[in-house]
Amino acid sequence: MKSEPKWLTHFFLCETNRKSLVALRKLKRTQPFHDRKGRKIYRKIEIKPGDFNITIAEILTTKCITQKKPTFCLLDQRMFECNWETVKKLAAYKKQPNNKIELLYFLGVGWLHRSMSGIKHPEKMDRWWGRQDWRKLKGMTHGDIAELVRKRFEDELGYRFAAAYPIYEREEGNRVMYYMIHASDHEEAPTLMVRAHHKAVRSLPKEIQEPLNFPSE
Numbered sequence: 001m002k003s004e005p006k007w008l009t010h011f012f013l014c015e016t017n018r019k020s021l022v023a024l025r026k027l028k029r030t031q032p033f034h035d036r037k038g039r040k041i042y043r044k045i046e047i048k049p050g051d052f053n054i055t056i057a058e059i060l061t062t063k064c065i066t067q068k069k070p071t072f073c074l075l076d077q078r079m080f081e082c083n084w085e086t087v088k089k090l091a092a093y094k095k096q097p098n099n100k101i102e103l104l105y106f107l108g109v110g111w112l113h114r115s116m117s118g119i120k121h122p123e124k125m126d127r128w129w130g131r132q133d134w135r136k137l138k139g140m141t142h143g144d145i146a147e148l149v150r151k152r153f154e155d156e157l158g159y160r161f162a163a164a165y166p167i168y169e170r171e172e173g174n175r176v177m178y179y180m181i182h183a184s185d186h187e188e189a190p191t192l193m194v195r196a197h198h199k200a201v202r203s204l205p206k207e208i209q210e211p212l213n214f215p216s217e
């Protein structure tokens with residue numbers, strides 16, 4: 001929401017947690033009316049309480065996201081909260097020849113193995129992964145899991161480009177905590193994302209920062 005220029009005009013902020021909803025409402029209230037150059041900002045910010053796996057259907061059926069409107073969806077999950085069915089709905093919403101909704105999907109690899117070993121509700125994992133073979137992830141490295149998920153965005157969801165960007169733990173060394181999977185149909189999106197990512201992450205050796213499926217510039 002802070003990014004300039006303020007091209008994005010319509011936001012849906014989805015949240016289950018009551019305290020976080022209070023914070024989101026404050027965020028909405030305190031948004032500036034004018035941009036840095038003094039121009040009026042025309043924006044609509046909608047807060048949607050409840051489970052995003054459910055509210056997404058309502059957001060998509062109201063048709064306020066038109067087929068031609070460039071659309072981005074940040075799936076900022078901690079671990080296993082976003083169901084694969086939800087990702088599929090987002091990917092299927094825009095029809096050819098329009099570009100699909102661009103996705104930014106957080107894959108929390110840092111705690112993945114530990115979280116999987118204590119699973120009490122395997123059906124939750126089934127919903128997250130979209131099928132029951134998530135158990136095979138237990139024997140895989142973080143990098144291999146990220147590559148597998150990245151490929152699912154291309155092969156199963158039909159995105160033209162998908163890249164996995166490592167996100168490091170702030171304080172400690174080179175530990176990758178998340179991968180951000182960026183899926184897009186837009187030709188220039190991978191290059192733009194690589195630039196944004198290089199600016200955002202700490203300065204680390206080049207070979208560590210490069211995303212999986214690095215597009216050749």
Ligand SMILES: C[S@@+](CC[C@H](N)C(=O)[O-])C[C@H]1O[C@@H](n2cnc3c(N)ncnc32)[C@H](O)[C@@H]1O
Pocket residue numbers: 014015016017020050051052053076077078081082
């Ligand atoms: C990693 S945090 C990110 C929060 C926010 N995007 C930010 O940058 O501060 C994940 C958030 O998702 C919320 N959450 C978890 N499951 C959810 C669900 N099914 N639907 C909507 N929000 C959910 C949690 O309450 C938590 O606030």
